Amino acid sequence: MDGSVLFVYPSSYGDDGAVIKCRLGAIPSRTLPYLAGLTPPSFNVILVDESVDQIDFGADVSAVAFTGLVHNMPRAVDIAREFKNRNKPTIIGGIGAYSVSDAISQSGAFSCIVSGEAEELWPTVLNDLAKGRLQDRYECSSLPSLDGMPRARFELLRLDRYMRSPVDRKLPMIPVETSRGCPHNCSFCSVSRYFGKRMRYRPVGEVLEEIKQYGAKHIVFTDDNIAINPDRAKELFLALKPLGIQWFGQFESRIVLRPDIVRIAAESGCRSAFVGIESLNSANLKSINKLHNEGVDLRDLARVLGGNRIILLGSIVFGLDEDTPESIESTVERMITAGWTR
Secondary structure, eight states: OOEEEEEEEOOOBOTTSOBOOOSSBSSOOSHHHHHHHHSOTTEEEEEEETTTSOOOTTOOOSEEEEOOOGGGHHHHHHHHHHHHHTTOOEEEOSHHHHHTHHHHHHHOOOSEEEESOHHHHHHHHHHHHHTTOOOSEEEOOSOOOOTTOOOOOGGGSOGGGBOEETTEEEEEOEEEOOEEOOSOOOTTOOHHHHHOSSOEEOOHHHHHHHHHHHTOSEEEEOOSSTTSSHHHHHHHHHHHGGGOOEEEEEEOGGGGGOHHHHHHHHHTTEEEEEEEEEOSOHHHHHHTTOGGGTTOOHHHHHHHHHTTTOEEEEEEOOOOTTOOHHHHHHHHHHHHHTTOOO
C-alpha cells in the first residue's frame, strides 16, 4: 500500500459560530466518492462528510484532502490547521478553494493547493505523495475529456445518514454528472470560469452504465445546464426512459422554447427542474450579463413545465443594484400570478 488518504467535505459555521450538523443530509456529495474512484487501489481511502459524520483527528493517514464550496472554506481552514499541527500533509482543491484562492494561500493551512479539474492532476499528486515529494501547488494545464470517467464510490460514504425519497427507500438521491462547462458568462457565476465555456459531454452509454451500477431510482444530475444542447439532451433523455428512474436537473429559462425537449425529459423521469431566473428586471439582467433570460414569459415557463408534471424551482436573486422594496414586492406578486406557487 502507498498509504491512506482521508477525504473531507467540511461543514460550515452557523451564525452562532458552531459547526452546522444535520441529523440527515439531503444529497451526498458527488465529489468525494468521485475522487475516491480516481484514486488507485494502492491507496486506502476514507471519506467524511462532516455535516453528517465526525472527523477523526487522530486518524493514521498519509494525507488529508479537502474540497467544498465557498461557504465551506472557513471550516476547511480550521480543520486543516488541526491536521497540520499533527504533522499530516493537507491538500485542497475544487471550486470553493479556486474562488477564494488568495485567502486559501494566505491561511497557511494547506501543504498543497490543487487548481483545476482532478482527472489530470490527482494521479500526479498521489504519485508525488507516495514518493515523499509533494509539491506546494499543482495547476491543470487543460480541460480533460469526460470519456472513461470512473464510477463514483458512494459505498464509502455513510449512506444511512442521508434522506430517502418516496421512490427509493434503499438509497438516497444519487448525484450523477453528464457534462461540464457553460457557454454563458454570467458575472456572478464561476461555472464558465472554472469548467470553461466549451461544453464537454460524457458518452451517454457511460452515463447509463453508471446509473445502472448504483441501482438508485432517484438521480440528481449535477450538470449546470442539462439541456443547453437540445440534440444531446434528447439523446440522453430518450436513453434514460427504459431505466424507470426519477430525476432532478438544472435548466435555463429558454427551455420554454423547446416544449418537445421538456416532454421527452418528463417521459424519461424528470420530476423537478431548477431554473435560474435571477431577476425580472431587464437592467438587473444586463448588470449580471444574463441577457439570455430577457423576454422569457414566466407564465409560459410555468405552463410548459407544469403541463408536463415537472415541478418548477425558480431561482430569484434579491439585492441586485436595481432592486428596491417595491420591485421585490412586485416580483413576488408576478411570480404568484404566473403560477409559480401553489
